[in-house]
Amino acid sequence: MAVKGWQRAQDPALLVLTSLAAGPKHGYALIGDIEEIAGVALGPGTLYGVLARLEDAGLVEALPSEDRRRPYKITSAGSAALRERLLATSAVASIGLRRLGVTPA
Amino acid sequence: MTSESKLITFSLNSYPSWWRERYQDEVGAVVDCLVEAGRSPLWITANLLRASITTRIRGTGAPAAREFWVHRTQKSLMVAFLAWFTIVPLAIVFMLSIGENGVSHGNTLVQLSHAGTTAHNLQSVSSIVVVLIFVIALRGWRQLRSGLEGQVIPTKLFRVVNRGAMVGITLTIAALFLGEHNSTSMFAEVCAYIGLSLFVCAWLLTPAVISQMLRHGELSVTNLRKVVSSSTVLVWLYGLITLLVVGSEVALTAQPVPTSGASYLSLHSGLGGWSLLLCVGFVGLTILSGIGASVSRRSCEQILTT
Numbered sequence: 001m002a003v004k005g006w007q008r009a010q011d012p013a014l015l016v017l018t019s020l021a022a023g024p025k026h027g028y029a030l031i032g033d034i035e036e037i038a039g040v041a042l043g044p045g046t047l048y049g050v051l052a053r054l055e056d057a058g059l060v061e062a063l064p065s066e067d068r069r070r071p072y073k074i075t076s077a078g079s080a081a082l083r084e085r086l087l088a089t090s091a092v093a094s095i096g097l098r099r100l101g102v103t104p105a
Numbered sequence: 106m107t108s109e110s111k112l113i114t115f116s117l118n119s120y121p122s123w124w125r126e127r128y129q130d131e132v133g134a135v136v137d138c139l140v141e142a143g144r145s146p147l148w149i150t151a152n153l154l155r156a157s158i159t160t161r162i163r164g165t166g167a168p169a170a171r172e173f174w175v176h177r178t179q180k181s182l183m184v185a186f187l188a189w190f191t192i193v194p195l196a197i198v199f200m201l202s203i204g205e206n207g208v209s210h211g212n213t214l215v216q217l218s219h220a221g222t223t224a225h226n227l228q229s230v231s232s233i234v235v236v237l238i239f240v241i242a243l244r245g246w247r248q249l250r251s252g253l254e255g256q257v258i259p260t261k262l263f264r265v266v267n268r269g270a271m272v273g274i275t276l277t278i279a280a281l282f283l284g285e286h287n288s289t290s291m292f293a294e295v296c297a298y299i300g301l302s303l304f305v306c307a308w309l310l311t312p313a314v315i316s317q318m319l320r321h322g323e324l325s326v327t328n329l330r331k332v333v334s335s336s337t338v339l340v341w342l343y344g345l346i347t348l349l350v351v352g353s354e355v356a357l358t359a360q361p362v363p364t365s366g367a368s369y370l371s372l373h374s375g376l377g378g379w380s381l382l383l384c385v386g387f388v389g390l391t392i393l394s395g396i397g398a399s400v401s402r403r404s405c406e407q408i409l410t411t
Contacts, residue, residue, distance in 0.1 A: 026131070026134075026135075028135045028138040031139070043148065043149060043153070044132050044139065045132075045154070045155060045156025045157065046152060048128050048131075048132050048135075048156070049156045049165055052124070052127075052160075052166030055166070056165070065130075065131070067134070068130045068131060068133065068134035069134050070131045
């Protein structure tokens with residue numbers, strides 16, 4: 001049975017960093033990529049709120065703009081933070097899967 | 106321009122200026138692409154409006170300059186404190202509207218049930234909270250004045266308000282003494298009216314004086330922290346008095362009266378149906394003041410890190 005609101009519990013900052021880990025992207029490309037990898041439709045307000053916070057924290061960096069579009073890239077601090085977070089999440093995930101008797105593919 | 110694109114433009118303009126300078130163009134480009142891809146403009150508008158409120162509260166993407174955060178803290182403190190000028194008169198209206206314990210209905214004295222007794226107890230506690238609100242607000246005012254001492258030259262408005270309030274209070278006190286003798290009762294009435302009018306005018310103009318002082322002066326971090334903590338305490342007290350007022354009005358409606366269809370609340374409270382509006386006022390002002398205090402606390406923390 002699907003739990004309502006389960007997908008909404010995903011952290012937008014984590015999704016943005018994961019998407020940028022594949023290479024620099026501008027806002028619309030980020031929204032499309034996140035929808036593809038996580039099935040979460042981020043609104044423009046939510047996306048730029050997250051980007052501003054990540055930029056303030058030095059985890060992403062804005063590149064020179066192309067017309068009205070401005071691409072963003074993940075910084076080395078952002079990559080390190082993402083790696084740390086994903087390792088912690090994957091440790092919990094593997095324990096959870098083992099306890100459920102599921103063998104990861 | 107369609108009404109939908111007007112809505113989107115409105116929601117983009119609802120962001121603070123610092124955010125618009127930095128992000129408006131790119132967000133506009135993303136919004137255009139989303140609309141072209143068939144996303145609902147209403148969904149986009151709602152998302153932008155919600156995010157703009159969050160941005161204003163959190164100050165996301167704001168410049169790191171210390172002056173910016175000092176002024177932001179002072180502005181939000183103004184919001185947190187100015188609610189006081191409405192909450193206090195509302196609390197006085199609430200207390201004046203309360204009758205004596207128990208009320209006659211026709212020739213029968215209504216026996217207070219558990220609900221009625223609770224309502225009266227809550228009303229008594231609320232008057233203590235009003236006194237506490239007064240004390241904390243005065244403390245905040247003193248901290249504010251000492252912080253701005255020597256920086257802000259008292260303006261004409263400040264002097265007028267200060268003298269108006271003093272003369273108003275003096276005339277009102279004089280009226281109390283003059284009213285005791287029959288020969289001067291008419292004069293006392295005139296004094297009381299003039300005194301109270303002056304005091305109310307000064308009360309209404311004080312927020313303008315405070316905002317003028319905060320706009321032209323700059324508080325030190327130590328003073329800012331003190332005023333921020335006073336505003337936080339005030340917000341907790343606003344929350345408490347709101348709970349007491351709402352709780353007492355709800356309990357009053359649960360008090361039974363001998364005649365079916367009659368309400369103890371309308372018999373007992375001078376406000377009757379206006380009680381609902383009073384409760385809405387208390388809740389609204391508490392939320393507004395809470396937002397002001399929370400923004401000022403966050404901004405003050407930001408000053409310490411810059």
